[in-house]
Amino acid sequence: MSDLVLNLRAIKGRAYPRAVGGLREPSWMFFDIFLPLLGIAAFIYYYRSLGAPEVYEGYVVIGGAMTAYWLNVLWSMATQFYWEKETGNLELYMMAPMSKMSVLAGMALGGMFLTSVRAISTIVLGIFIFDVRMSFSSPWLLVLAFLLTLLALYGLGMLFSSLYMLWGRGAWHLSNLMQEPIYLVSGFYFPVRELGFYVGIAASIIPMTLGLDSMRQLLFGDEANGLLPVWAELAVLTMLAVAFITAARYALRYMEFLGKREGRLVLRWQ
Amino acid sequence: MAVRLWRDLRTIKWSAWLGWQMESNWTNPFLFLLYSIIKPIFATFILVFMFVIITGGVEQDPTLFSYMFIGNAFYMFVAQVMFGVAYIVQEDRERFKTLKQVYIAPMSFYLYIVGRALSKMAITALAVVITLVFGIVVLGVDVDMLKVDWPLFISAMVIGLMCITMIGVALSGITFLTARHSSGINEGIAGLFYLFCGVVYPLSVLPSWGQTIGMALPITYWLELLRRTLAPLMDFEGISGLEEFTDIEILMFLAITTAMFYAVSLAIFGYADHLARKKGKLDMNSTY
Numbered sequence: 015m016s017d018l019v020l021n022l023r024a025i026k027g028r029a030y031p032r033a034v035g036g037l038r039e040p041s042w043m044f045f046d047i048f049l050p051l052l053g054i055a056a057f058i059y060y061y062r063s064l065g066a067p068e069v070y071e072g073y074v075v076i077g078g079a080m081t082a083y084w085l086n087v088l089w090s091m092a093t094q095f096y097w098e099k100e101t102g103n104l105e106l107y108m109m110a111p112m113s114k115m116s117v118l119a120g121m122a123l124g125g126m127f128l129t130s131v132r133a134i135s136t137i138v139l140g141i142f143i144f145d146v147r148m149s150f151s152s153p154w155l156l157v158l159a160f161l162l163t164l165l166a167l168y169g170l171g172m173l174f175s176s177l178y179m180l181w182g183r184g185a186w187h188l189s190n191l192m193q194e195p196i197y198l199v200s201g202f203y204f205p206v207r208e209l210g211f212y213v214g215i216a217a218s219i220i221p222m223t224l225g226l227d228s229m230r231q232l233l234f235g236d237e238a239n240g241l242l243p244v245w246a247e248l249a250v251l252t253m254l255a256v257a258f259i260t261a262a263r264y265a266l267r268y269m270e271f272l273g274k275r276e277g278r279l280v281l282r283w284q
Numbered sequence: 285m286a287v288r289l290w291r292d293l294r295t296i297k298w299s300a301w302l303g304w305q306m307e308s309n310w311t312n313p314f315l316f317l318l319y320s321i322i323k324p325i326f327a328t329f330i331l332v333f334m335f336v337i338i339t340g341g342v343e344q345d346p347t348l349f350s351y352m353f354i355g356n357a358f359y360m361f362v363a364q365v366m367f368g369v370a371y372i373v374q375e376d377r378e379r380f381k382t383l384k385q386v387y388i389a390p391m392s393f394y395l396y397i398v399g400r401a402l403s404k405m406a407i408t409a410l411a412v413v414i415t416l417v418f419g420i421v422v423l424g425v426d427v428d429m430l431k432v433d434w435p436l437f438i439s440a441m442v443i444g445l446m447c448i449t450m451i452g453v454a455l456s457g458i459t460f461l462t463a464r465h466s467s468g469i470n471e472g473i474a475g476l477f478y479l480f481c482g483v484v485y486p487l488s489v490l491p492s493w494g495q496t497i498g499m500a501l502p503i504t505y506w507l508e509l510l511r512r513t514l515a516p517l518m519d520f521e522g523i524s525g526l527e528e529f530t531d532i533e534i535l536m537f538l539a540i541t542t543a544m545f546y547a548v549s550l551a552i553f554g555y556a557d558h559l560a561r562k563k564g565k566l567d568m569n570s571t572y
Contacts, residue, residue, distance in 0.1 A: 034464070049472020056479040059332065062349070063485035064338040100379055101569070183310035187319050193327035203330060208337050 017229055018112075018159030024112035025120040032090075032124025047135040051143075054136065056076035057203055058144055069237045070204065072148055075140030076229060079133040079200035081168060084196065084222055086129040088189040094121055095179040096186065104179070105280050114266050118175055122168040146232040155244065156232045162251040163225025169258030170221060176266035182280050205230065205239040214241045221254050292365060295391040300426025306375075307403055309434055317410070324360045324411040325418070331484055332358055339352065347518055348486075350425045354514060355483045355507045357405050357415045360408050361448055362503060363474050367402045368404040369452025372397055373459040378569055385568065390477075427514050436531055437513040440538065446507035447542040450549040458555035460560035463568070477503045489524035495525060502541035505534045 057074045098104040107117055140146055150156065178185040199217040200206060206214040206223055217223040218241075228247040230238040241247070273279035303551065308316045335349060336342065342349045366457075377383040387393055419425035455473060477483070480494055481503040487495050498504045511520045512531055521527040551566050 036340050045369070045472055052472055052475030052479045056475065056484070057334075059479070060334065060352075061338065063489045064335060065336040066334075070338070156334050187310065191322055193317055194323050194330065197537065198330045204334060204337055226482050230564060 016172045020139050021116040024110075024116040025123065026119050028120025029124035029127070032121065033127045041130070045167050047139075048077070049138055050066065050132060051136060054140060055144070066226070067237075069234050071144055072234055073205065073230060073238075074203050075137060075144065075146050076233065077197075077226060078228055079136040080139070080222060080229075081197070081202060082129045082132045082136070082162075083126075083164065084202075086125045087167050087171035087174075088192055090119070090125045091121060091168060092174030092178050093185055093189050095175050096181060099179070099237070099280065104255075106281060108270065114270065115172070115263055118172045118262070118266070121175075122171065126164060126168065149235060150233070152232050155248075156229060158253070159225065159232060159244070159248060161227040162248055162255060163229070165223055166221030166251050166255035166258060167225065169255050169262060172262035173258050173265055176262055176269045177265075179269050180273050180276075182281075190273075196222070199223070201226060205241075207239050207241045211241070218250060219254075221258075222249055224251055224254075292391070292392060292395050293541045295305060295395045296399040296402065299396045300402040303400035304370075304404030304406070306380075307407060312450075313404070317471050320407050320409045321414050324364065324408070325328040325415055327360075327363075328356050328415050328419075329351070346424065347520065349525065350415060350427075350515055351421045351486065351511060352422065352484045352518055352519055353425045354427070354511045357412050357419065358444075358507060358510050359478065359483045359503075360406065360412050360415070361445060362477050364411070365401055365445075365448050366407040366452040366455065367471070367474055369397060369401045369449065370455035370459055372400050373456045377567065384567055393455060393557070395551075397453050398449055401452055405449075409558045426518055428517070431516055433513040433531075436535065437510065439535060440506060440509040442512065443500070443535075443538050443542050444510070446537075447506065447545055454549040457556035460556045461563075463567055467475060471486075471570060479500065480504070481507060482524060484505060486523045488523070500541065502538055502545060505538040505541065509534050509538060 053184065054074055055080070058071045061070045061074065094230065095104060098107065119145065123133060129148070132191075141148070181188075197203070199213065200220050200223040201209065201214070202222075206227055209217070214227075224241070224247040226246045227238070227241045228251070231240040231244050231247075242250075270279070311319075331352060332342075335352065335491070339345055366402075373383065373455070376386060386396060389396075414428065416425070420427050473559060480490065480498040481487075481501050482490075482498060483503075486506065487498050508520070508524055508526050509531065511518070511524075512534075
């Protein structure tokens with residue numbers, strides 16, 4: 015069997031349990047779709063209590079939907095190899111003949127599918143319940159921005175995943191730590207430019223920052239108070255995607271070597 | 285009776301100690317402290333920035349700002365303790381694989397979870413205090429320690445924390461039946477309280493049906509009482525939507541709704557426990 019076919023099968027094999035796992039118990043879908051909406055609704059009412067312009071409610075809906083992807087990257091990509099180590103699967107991956115990158119790609123695809131259910135339903139319900147108005151004047155550009163954001167984001171997840179492979183419980187705590195601070199600096203609930211141009215530029219190392227900003231500009235026009243022009247943000251996202259995926263490939267190889275040399279690949283509960 | 289009480293107290297004491305070790309012994313104390321406070325403090329910063337972006341500054345509406353800040357600071361207990369307690373079953377079952385051993389030990393598993401909650405409470409208390417001090421010193425949240433109604437504040441804290449723990453235990457019971465990745469349930473319940481309990485905005489902002497839900501939840505009364513006792517000079521009553529009730533009446537509502545939630549918590553935990561044993565889910569392992 016050629017390497018390509020083997021790796022494609024590995025991608026499919028790793029994506030499959032994620033997609034099927036999410037649908038295994040349909041009642042959980044209800045919780046995954048409706049309950050996260052409560053937190054988003056709270057932010058919308060907070061803006062209403064402050065007398066914010068309506069467009070801010072749209073920011074919350076988009077930001078809230080994209081939260082699902084960030085959480086998926088942190089908990090189902092970055093910490094996944096750490097988790098596999100804890101459950102005893104990591105050594106099986108190491109022994110199998112396919113590229114470890116294809117395992118990560120499979121995890122990413124499966125995770126994207128599952129997360130998209132939650133994200134899309136959040137946007138649709140947000141639009142209907144809170145009467146959020148968006149302009150879909152450049153749908154293809156919007157799709158491109160969304161896909162580039164996901165590519166760069168999951169590339170970052172792959173990079174984290176390889177770094178987390180050797181860590182102990184610190185990995186779990188680091189992921190926990192990267193929620194609220196990133197929500198703040200990436201501008202999940204308000205335009206990142208409000209934090210200042212240079213803070214926004216610094217925060218752009220997290221693909222979500224420019225991804226959200228470009229999608230907001232495409233959906234809300236000039237009101238979005240964008241950080242950079244959309245074309246520039248898409249160009250940076252493309253560069254980030256290439257850089258993160260390439261870095262993940264090398265980091266994975268190096269960490270695997272380091273793990274084997276130090277005997278930490280199978281070290282659990284550290 | 286006395287023997288049983290002694291055994292229960294010992295269960296709580298040692299599970300709290302175990303929880304503390306599990307939470308903190310993965311790194312040095314400084315790093316642990318940093319990790320423990322950064323997350324909740326940044327959660328508060330998000331709201332502060334939203335406030336400043338829209339209103340132009342804290343001084344534009346100090347009452348609303350203090351309302352939001354105090355509510356959000358104490359909501360950390362709900363988010364951290366309730367969510368943390370709900371995660372205990374998953375952590376013991378799938379991460380450390382010790383649920384079986386703990387479950388068959390001669391003690392109440394319910395109290396074991398309560399004990400584990402205490403350690404989470406201690407860590408969260410530190411973050412709450414740091415956030416409040418930051419708010420008072422830097423952002424001008426109007427809390428004067430000499431004017432705080434301490435007896436009422438302490439009573440509200442004790443009842444409120446008991447309530448949060450009980451809801452957390454009920455959620456941990458539900459976790460017996462769910463897989464590792466279904467944290468949306470816990471997240472959603474925390475969101476429910478965040479939305480309906482007037483945490484960061486007055487209850488009156490909600491539609492009338494939302495206010496009715498909020499009035500049935502103990503966290504609403506808990507936060508209202510904490511605000512009133514911590515900053516008695518602020519006119520929170522005027523904006524909160526609970527202006528017709530005195531402090532004592534609110535304390536009574538808190539106690540009554542907490543008692544009701546205790547009964548519900550016991551029932552949910554007992555039923556989920558029974559169902560998990562019946563369906564063989566006590567030792568479930570979701571490896572995907």
